[in-house]
């Protein structure tokens with residue numbers, strides 16, 4: 540049993556809601572094995588993604604509620620769809636026991652048919668942020684410049700933390716989806732397709748397209764712990780979110796302007 544599974548079991552026993560960026564209650568696995576072909580695992584079930592939206596602005600945020608609602612449904616829409624991962628090394632799937640046997644390994648093609656339930660939860664205190672949460676911090680300004688332009692959002696690579704400037708989120712509603720998708724492992728799209736792409740570098744109001752390959756990359760990140768996720772209550776491992784957000788906000792290169800009094 541991993542430490543996370545242990546935490547999950549304890550949380551369940553205490554009747555508490557599972558906390559974390561990625562949680563689920565046992566994914567279903569079906570093994571399909573046609574003669575002469577690579578065995579295929581079909582993975583189905585609900586996975587809940589929780590993103591804590593941390594209001595760190597000094598100004599009021601009158602539109603935050605509607606921005607959160609729109610971003611929540613945009614993220615869920617973009618994550619909809621089946622993807623296939625070829626040649627994944629996994630624990631051997633035991634069809635009799637209906638679970639993975641961690642003592643042996645095998646190669647599989649894995650077909651993901653996941654229903655992602657996306658929740659953006661507004662928080663106003665650091666104590667509401669767990670180590671394994673995803674976070675989107677809403678700030679006044681980001682001083683860091685890309686190609687001489689002020690940055691509207693900045694994310695610290697895979698797992699986050701992600702940040703967004705409130706006024707820019709109001710102007711470009713898809714920005715926070717863009718930042719969260721950096722958290723899920725996507726980079727920028729350059730060249731001609733970037734104008735329509737959600738992951739184009741320059742913010743716009745209409746660029747919102749996500750390719751099948753991008754969906755594949757995000758699924759791969761979200762399903763990294765497939766074996767544990769198939770085995771009852773699951774919460775993602777820690778990302779040291781609170782600590783990493785503190786470091787990110789305090790890094791002078793990023794030039795964040797935010798309400799320091801709210802960050803405690």
Ligand SMILES: [Zn+2]
Nearest residue numbers: 717721727740
């Ligand atoms: Zn970006």
